[in-house]
Amino acid sequence: MIPLQISSSFLESLFQNVSDAILAINRDGMIIAANRSFEAMSGYTVQELVGNINLCDVCIGMATCSEEMTCVECFAKRQKLPSFQMFVRTKSGEELPVAASSTRLPTEGDEALVLILRDITEQQRVERERHQRQLTNYVIQAQEEERKRISRDLHDGIGQALYSIMVGLRVVNQLQLESQVKAHLDEVQQLTSRTLEEVKNLSVELRPSALDDLGLVPAIRSYLKRFDETFGIQSELTVNGKRRRYPSVVETALYRILQEAMTNAAKYADTDQLFITLTDADDNIELRIVDKGVGFDPEHLRIKGTGLGLFGMRERASLLGGSVRIDSVEGVGTRIEVSIPLDEKGGPKYVHSFVDRR
Ligand SMILES: Nc1ncnc2c1ncn2[C@@H]1O[C@H](COP(=O)(O)OP(=O)(O)OP(=O)(O)O)[C@@H](O)[C@H]1O
Ligand SMILES: [Mg+2]
Structure with a gap:
């Protein structure tokens, strides 16, 4: 193995090509060197920066544990400089949060403060x-x-x-x-x-206690019965694939999404028939709610209630790594499709660490 010779040309190439932005300032805070990544980050050319721009022109403060953005006890004046976060103001006026670390290096007759910055937007x-x-x-x-x-x-x-x-x-x-x-x-x-x-x-x-005691399908069946009694809208339920219990988070999410979709249909669709399909395809569970009602334009919602229902459906599904698809055409009807990927035990396959899998 031939050991690498750290020559000055190698260091120059590293300085220019590293993805982190690097700049050096003198004791007065004047920029004395900057690499290409800092040019890209700040929007200034090296010619504009070096000898013309002071650190304070591009820095709008650092973040400490106690303050969001401060210039008090500026890092450039401290002897010991830990890693910290600062904010860079670009040429176009944008404010970028950056992770920073710094080192003091001796230069000819002086000392430079070298900053290494990474955009963390x-x-x-x-x-x-x-x-x-x-x-x-x-x-x-x-x-x-x-x-x-x-x-x-x-x-x-x-x-x-x-x-x-x-x-x-x-x-x-x-x-x-x-x-x-x-x-x-x-x-x-x-x-x-x-x-x-x-x-x-x-x-x-x-x-419904049925949701905890008997599971999703019996809970849906009794909901459909009560829904018909309340709104006079009949619903046809089709269950495909395996019939099994799922973790409570999955059953609850699907049940609440169904409730919201059916309530929306009762309130806005002007229809007297709904079609519900629940399909367990081993590696995912899909719930479809279809009405042949008045439909709406999902891209340009005309909110008639509080407008949280469709958002809530998406949030519930996405917490379990799933998705909601809304197809609606005015005069034709609405189809809501929820899909949640399952693991081999019937639990949610992709789930955030903070979601209780049970
Ligand atoms: N099945 C449907 N048929 C016709 N229009 C619908 C249907 N579902 C939703 N909409 C339209 O989409 C809008 C948004 O629905 P969403 O459930 O997000 O809010 P909301 O029902 O108005 O209020 P919330 O659900 O918070 O009580 C509704 O106001 C309605 O105009
Ligand atoms: Mg609603």
Whole structure:
């Protein structure tokens, strides 16, 4: 093996061709050298930079643990210089976040501060997106837990109490009563019975126990029945492929997406028939909701409610590595297709580390 000779031409080539931006400044902060990558980053030519531009003209501060952007205790004045983040203002006025490290090097009769900079705009965008996803996931999970708790409280607490009242009223009603009292009692009995029914519906609407106890298909079936009773819209369900349980995150996401798509159809599609298809194709599960209603233009939404439904569908699917496809044509109808890739155990195949796989 021939050891590499670090010649000055090799160093010059490294300086010019390395992808990180490098610049050197003198004690006054004047730029005394810059490589091609810094030219590309800043938009200035080397001729414009060297001897003409001061570091402070292209630097708009550094980020510390306590401050977003500061010039206090500027890194250029410190003796020991750790890695840090700073912001570069380009010739066109753009502000770029960059990861920086620096070294002091002796020069002829002076000292230069050499800065090595890397644009982290893309890295920060990805990080922000990940953070946003994480928040969405926490909100969805917290909402689901809360719905579960309220649903159980309604069913087991208020529901049971109303049932006991009904039993009590029935016992009283069997006694010898004046006809006027009996008429009142009948009314109260009917009111209690209706309230009990409403509490039960509310409890199921919030979170059907069938989803946890029996799984996705039975939960969808009973939802379709209730949907028909509420809106008078009949739905045809087709189930293809394997019938199996999926982790709760998958079943919940698909169920909530179905609920939103069907509610949208009931509110806006002006149709009396819906077609639902659930297909387990081993390596993915697909849910399709089709209506032959009025349709809409997905590119130019005319929001009639709060406008969060379609966004929420996409978020839920994307947290599980899945996707939602919306095909809608005005006058023809709407087709919503959700697809979630599955691993061999039926769990979500691609999932963010912060999503609970269960
Ligand atoms: N099946 C459908 N048929 C016709 N128009 C639809 C259908 N689904 C959605 N839309 C249109 O798309 C818009 C956006 O739907 P989205 O579910 O995102 O919001 P929303 O229903 O208005 O409010 P939210 O769901 O937050 O209560 C609706 O306002 C409606 O105009
Ligand atoms: Mg909606």
